[in-house]
Amino acid sequence: MLHRSITSNAIGIGAATGAYGLSFGAISVASGLDFWQTQTLSLAMFTGASQFALVGVLGAGGGIAAAVVTALLLGARNGLYAMSLAPLLRLGRGRSLIAAQVTIDESTAMAIRHADDPAAARHAFWATGLSVFVLWNIGTAIGALGATALDDPSVLGLDAAIPAGFIALLCPRLTDRRTRVLALLAAVVALVLVPFVPAGLPVLGAAAVALAVEWIARRRWVG
Amino acid sequence: MIWAAVLIASLGTYIEKLAGFILPARLIESAGLRRLTSLLPVALLAALVAVQTFASGQALVIDARVAGLAAAIIALVARAPFIVVVLVAAITAALLRAGGWST
Incomplete structure (x- = not known):
């Protein structure tokens, strides 16, 4: 059954x-x-x-x-x-x-x-x-x-x-506030990068920046 | 060119899947790595949404895709299934263009 x-x-x-x-x-x-x-x-x-x-x-x-x-x-x-x-x-x-x-x-x-x-x-x-x-x-x-x-x-x-x-x-x-902030940050950074770097790279750059900021923020406020 | 991307990426994603089955867990298991792999898709997908909505080459533009995305978000809030979300976005953009209201 x-x-x-x-x-x-x-x-x-x-x-x-x-x-x-x-x-x-x-x-x-x-x-x-x-x-x-x-x-x-x-x-x-x-x-x-x-x-x-x-x-x-x-x-x-x-x-x-x-x-x-x-x-x-x-x-x-x-x-x-x-x-x-x-x-x-x-x-x-x-x-x-x-x-x-x-x-x-x-x-x-x-x-x-x-x-x-x-x-x-x-x-x-x-x-x-x-x-x-x-x-x-x-x-x-x-x-x-x-x-x-x-x-x-x-x-x-x-x-x-x-x-x-x-x-x-x-x-x-987007299960909690932290993932929502991370998503928003990645989206904004990607758009800022678009005019300055070749297509394809804004997405990777934005993910790297957003995750780095998340890591620093977590160490400072939690760890 | 496209074939190279298709084949290399397909082989790579298969190796990623297989690695989890074959490598000893202690080699790849760490809280930091787990956290990174769960947050990475959030950051990448959010950046992809932004770029695919507003970028046209290296220019930022506002066109029918923005209205499509707004319609998709409404569909998501209404808990519509994936195919409906995608269709609503496509139809919204197509109608705006057909009516001459947007590029």
Whole structure:
């Protein structure tokens, strides 16, 4: 019974992320990637925030290095997820190679929710990971094909969909006053940097400045 | 050019995921690192929102994207799902442009 309800939750989460895969596919093509580049990101990179960041920075003319670094910094949290999952899932080397690919926000959250029951946690991890992987990729394909068929995607306001996608990813992370102040600071610093440094770098510079200020503030007032 | 970014970043994000499973936890586990990895996405995503809304090359502009973002925020406050938030932003911007009210 428990496993069946986990499976149906997993499919529900997959369907919801499939819908955002649709917007990723469309936005990626609107940013200048072709169908296969877009699909490769969903198959091989398979971590939403990094995918959006990569196409966002490339689309804005940010260059390869800035795009890759931004995507990798956003993807670093998956490594921490894997670290918390390793003792819970207890996978061998071979399975870890596959599990790594589906270690994302959703599969981690579902597995950790069943941390008291390792069999349920394993089931939740695989069911959610695979369901999101399949539906995210189907969504991406449909979105990318749809946008490829358009002459000029910007007519549909797809450029405005990009910041909307980022703010939808950001919102659930604004859990307290400190994260809100950090977000505001990063946004302001990024805009200040835009006229002075090449595209792609304002985002990285702003994140560095905001985190440095947060670190200093915490040491001074708390530590 | 784009393929290089796609492939390098994909390989890199996979290595990040795999590292957590393979490396001994004590090597990478520290309170500071945990904190940094949870705050990093907040700072990066906020900066991305700002830049993708107001930057056009190296110029700062106010165009239909701002209205799109405002509409997205309203949708988020109303707890709309991701796809609706994105669609609302795109439609708002497209309508403003179609009506000639904005670039």
